[in-house]
Amino acid sequence: MLRALLLSLALLAGCVTTHTPAPMFTAADLSHLKFLEGRWKGTGPDGQAFYEQYDFPDAVTFRSRRFPDATFSAATDGSSVTLQDGEIISRWGEYTWKAVELKPELACFEPVNAPSSFCWRRTGANAAEAVQRWTDAEGKEQSYTVPLERLPDRP
Numbered sequence: 441m442l443r444a445l446l447l448s449l450a451l452l453a454g455c456v457t458t459h460t461p462a463p464m465f466t467a468a469d470l471s472h473l474k475f476l477e478g479r480w481k482g483t484g485p486d487g488q489a490f491y492e493q494y495d496f497p498d499a500v501t502f503r504s505r506r507f508p509d510a511t512f513s514a515a516t517d518g519s520s521v522t523l524q525d526g527e528i529i530s531r532w533g534e535y536t537w538k539a540v541e542l543k544p545e546l547a548c549f550e551p552v553n554a555p556s557s558f559c560w561r562r563t564g565a566n567a568a569e570a571v572q573r574w575t576d577a578e579g580k581e582q583s584y585t586v587p588l589e590r591l592p593d594r595p
Contacts, residue, residue: 464526464527465523465526465527465528465539465542466523466526467499467500467523469523469528469539469542470499470500470502470521470523470528470542471496472542472543472544472545472546472547473494473496473502473521473542473547473560474496475544475545475562475568476494476502476560476562476568477494477495477496478493478494478590478591478593479491479492479493479512479590479591479592479593480492480493480494480568480588480589480590480591481510481588481589481591482570482586482587482588482589483586483587484586485584485586490506490507490508491506491507491508491509491510491512491591492504492505492506492507492588493505493507493512493515500522500523500524501520501521501522501523502520502521502522503518503519503520503521504518504519504520504521505517505518506518510591517532518532519531519532519533521539527539528542529552530549534553535551535553535554535555536551536552536553536554537549537550537551537552537554537557537558538550538552541559545561545562546559546560546561546562547559547560547561555574556572556573556574557572557573557574558570558571558572558573559571565590566589566590567587567588567589567590568588568590569585569586569587569588570585570586570588571583571584571585571586572584572585572586
C-alpha cells in the first residue's frame with residue numbers, strides 16, 4: 441500500500457513538473473553545411489547538367505538556388521534549410537524534411553512531408569554528392585546518387 445502511494449505521488453510529481461528538453465540542434469550544427477558553400481555543377485538522374493549555389497544569408501539559414509546554366513544569372517528554383525526551435529528543417533516547394541544527422545562533411549534529412557530522404561556528403565576537396573532514398577510502389581528501397589563538382593568562384 442505504501443509502495444502504491446509513493447508510486448502515485450511520484451507519477452503526480454512527474455505530471456506537475458515541467459521539463460523543457462534541450463534543443464536537438466544548434467547554429468553550430470547547421471554550420472556543418474559550410475562544406476557546400478559555393479557554386480556547383482551536378483548531373484541529374486536524366487543525365488542533364490544543373491547548376492546550384494549554396495550560401496548562408498544569416499547564421500540560421502542555409503540557402504540553395506538552382507540555375508539553368510553556368511552563368512548563374514537567373515535562379516529558377518531554390519530551397520532553404522533553417523534552424524527553428526532546436527530543429528533543422530529543409531524546405532523545397534511543398535516538401536519538408538527534418539535533419540537527423542549533421543556533422544562535418546555530412547548532412548542527412550528524413551521526410552516530414554516528402555517522398556524521400558536525402559544526404560549531402562563531401563567526397564573530395566571539390567566534390568560532393570547528394571544521395572536520395574525512397575521506397576517504390578512495390579515496397580523496394582531505391583536510391584540515386586547525384587554527383588556534384590565544385591566550380592571556381594566568379595572573378
